[in-house]
Amino acid sequence: MKEYFNNAWSALYTIFVGMKITFKHLFVPSVTIQYPDVKLQLPERERNRLYVNMDDCIGCDQCARACPVDCITIETVKSIPGEDLGKTSNGKKKALWVTKFDIDFAKCCYCQLCVFPCPTECIYMTDVYEFSEFERNNLIYDFVTLTSQEREDKKNNYAKFEAEKAAAKSAPATKPIENQETTKP
Amino acid sequence: MIYDFFFRITDSNIIASIIQSLLPLFIFILPFALFAVWLERKVSAHMQDRLGPMRVGYHGALQTIADILKLVQKEDIIPNEADKPLFNIAPVLVFIGSYAVFAAIPFSGAFIGSNIDLGIIFIIAASGFVVAGILMAGWASNNKYSLLGAMRSAAQIISYEIPTVLVVLTIIMITGTTNLQTLSEMQTGHFWNWMILGGPKFGIAKFIFIPFMIINFIIIYISTLAEVNRTPFDIPEAESELVSGYHTEYSGMKFAMFFLAEYANMFAVSAIVTALFFGGYQSPVGYLGNLFGMHWLVPIEQFFWFTAKGIFFVFVQMWLRWTLPRLRVDQLMAVCWKYLIPIAFVNLIIIGLITVL
Numbered sequence: 113m114k115e116y117f118n119n120a121w122s123a124l125y126t127i128f129v130g131m132k133i134t135f136k137h138l139f140v141p142s143v144t145i146q147y148p149d150v151k152l153q154l155p156e157r158e159r160n161r162l163y164v165n166m167d168d169c170i171g172c173d174q175c176a177r178a179c180p181v182d183c184i185t186i187e188t189v190k191s192i193p194g195e196d197l198g199k200t201s202n203g204k205k206k207a208l209w210v211t212k213f214d215i216d217f218a219k220c221c222y223c224q225l226c227v228f229p230c231p232t233e234c235i236y237m238t239d240v241y242e243f244s245e246f247e248r249n250n251l252i253y254d255f256v257t258l259t260s261q262e263r264e265d266k267k268n269n270y271a272k273f274e275a276e277k278a279a280a281k282s283a284p285a286t287k288p289i290e291n292q293e294t295t296k297p
Numbered sequence: 298m299i300y301d302f303f304f305r306i307t308d309s310n311i312i313a314s315i316i317q318s319l320l321p322l323f324i325f326i327l328p329f330a331l332f333a334v335w336l337e338r339k340v341s342a343h344m345q346d347r348l349g350p351m352r353v354g355y356h357g358a359l360q361t362i363a364d365i366l367k368l369v370q371k372e373d374i375i376p377n378e379a380d381k382p383l384f385n386i387a388p389v390l391v392f393i394g395s396y397a398v399f400a401a402i403p404f405s406g407a408f409i410g411s412n413i414d415l416g417i418i419f420i421i422a423a424s425g426f427v428v429a430g431i432l433m434a435g436w437a438s439n440n441k442y443s444l445l446g447a448m449r450s451a452a453q454i455i456s457y458e459i460p461t462v463l464v465v466l467t468i469i470m471i472t473g474t475t476n477l478q479t480l481s482e483m484q485t486g487h488f489w490n491w492m493i494l495g496g497p498k499f500g501i502a503k504f505i506f507i508p509f510m511i512i513n514f515i516i517i518y519i520s521t522l523a524e525v526n527r528t529p530f531d532i533p534e535a536e537s538e539l540v541s542g543y544h545t546e547y548s549g550m551k552f553a554m555f556f557l558a559e560y561a562n563m564f565a566v567s568a569i570v571t572a573l574f575f576g577g578y579q580s581p582v583g584y585l586g587n588l589f590g591m592h593w594l595v596p597i598e599q600f601f602w603f604t605a606k607g608i609f610f611v612f613v614q615m616w617l618r619w620t621l622p623r624l625r626v627d628q629l630m631a632v633c634w635k636y637l638i639p640i641a642f643v644n645l646i647i648i649g650l651i652t653v654l
Binding site: 119120123124127130131133134135137138139140141142143144146 | 340342343344345346347348351515616617619620621636640
């Protein structure tokens with residue numbers, strides 16, 4: 113009989129204890145962060161979307177080789193003499209036109225291994241992490257600053273230059289024959 | 298009074314009674330359900346240190362309106378294997394059961410849907426009617442979880458009606474009336490005339506009544522909580538065990554009707570507790586209308602006090618929901634048959650003896 117009343121009393125009492133706790137929590141400031149409006153401060157060394165500063169890129173391909181998932185593809189074209197490509201911010205002379213610098217963020221694993229080998233520190237992690245897309249193709253980012261026309265021009269220029277050089281090389285051998293032929297009559 | 302008013306305007310007792318019967322639905326149940334769903338989400342969120350709905354309107358105030366709009370647009374799905382007529386009737390029946398309860402609830406001195414002498418008995422009978430709808434929904438869904446939920450609900454509501462009725466009987470013995478309007482009028486004056494503090498008659502009996510009344514109040518509060526399937530007695534719709542019990546298969550407006558009925562029921566049982574123990578629509582401290590001689594203000598104030606008390610008890614229901622875990626079926630039955638009913642019986646006998654003496 114005593115146990116019966118003890119049970120009833122302890123049930124009732126513990127309900128009130130629990131209610132006291134939940135009532136206190138009703139006035140505790142909530143821990144929710146209103147995400148799209150308010151964002152968390154990111155840690156100092158966060159790894160998010162990569163960015164390539166093309167002004168500094170010398171097209172050395174080291175980042176593409178360091179990448180464990182091969183998400184970076186770089187194509188370069190040599191410059192022809194007389195073209196001034198400018199210097200990087202740490203004083204290196206640029207010698208290559210970068211005609212393709214694509215990073216496929218669908219593949220990127222955010223390991224930051226491409227950042228360390230870069231001699232000019234032009235590839236680095238930003239704090240942008242909201243870049244979802246509906247099409248996977250849209251995740252291939254093109255960092256080259258040249259227009260497509262310019263890229264074609266650079267390629268053509270170099271091809272023309274190579275052809276001219278090859279022509280110049282073979283010219284001494286062919287010229288005398290031509291001369292002979294022309295002088296024959 | 299409201300009836301007389303509309304009778305004078307329209308000169309037709311049919312139109313007047315239709316308007317009067319629709320009033321609680323449109324000026325009370327629907328706005329209350331919208332408010333209560335929002336309140337429930339906010340209370341639960343803040344008790345868990347969250348914020349809850351924040352984006353629709355000020356602190357999510359229009360969230361439930363957006364939800365209702367969504368529910369109205371939704372496709373009305375009827376499972377192939379369901380018993381279609383029963384499946385369609387069930388939500389209406391559940392809603393009728395909880396709506397009928399509002400007919401006998403005295404919202405203020407000027408407004409009571411139907412001033413019947415058997416008020417409280419009618420309310421208990423009408424709320425028992427909900428069981429039929431719930432069982433029907435569970436059976437017609439042709440889904441084992443729905444049926445299990447409905448069976449549990451029926452067992453629970455029938456068991457817990459006994460302590461409720463026993464407590465109501467003690468009140469009837471003291472006051473000698475089952476009319477809720479009269480019962481509320483008896484508790485007029487100040488808060489010490491409320492039944493929880495021994496009732497309006499001053500004497501030694503009043504002070505002896507107080508502890509028994511508090512026990513009565515606790516018993517009826519627990520048992521009505523079980524009758525409306527709220528946590529910790531929510532085993533009929535236990536999400537983690539039965540998906541959501543008898544309304545698993547429902548979608549769109551039929552689901553909304555179950556939801557509306559649930560929230561209407563929550564207020565109905567709070568209103569019963571208020572009317573029986575906390576003076577009904579009576580103000581605890583007196584009326585501004587009487588103070589300033591504006592007697593038309595009194596019914597409005599009474600309406601305010603009634604809803605305030607009702608919403609307070611609804612808030613306590615929510616508070617309990619986020620405090621206590623769900624009971625097991627055997628624990629549920631043990632609470633009812635081993636604790637509430639014997640204690641309620643002893644109370645009934647003691648209070649009966651005191652009133653006779």
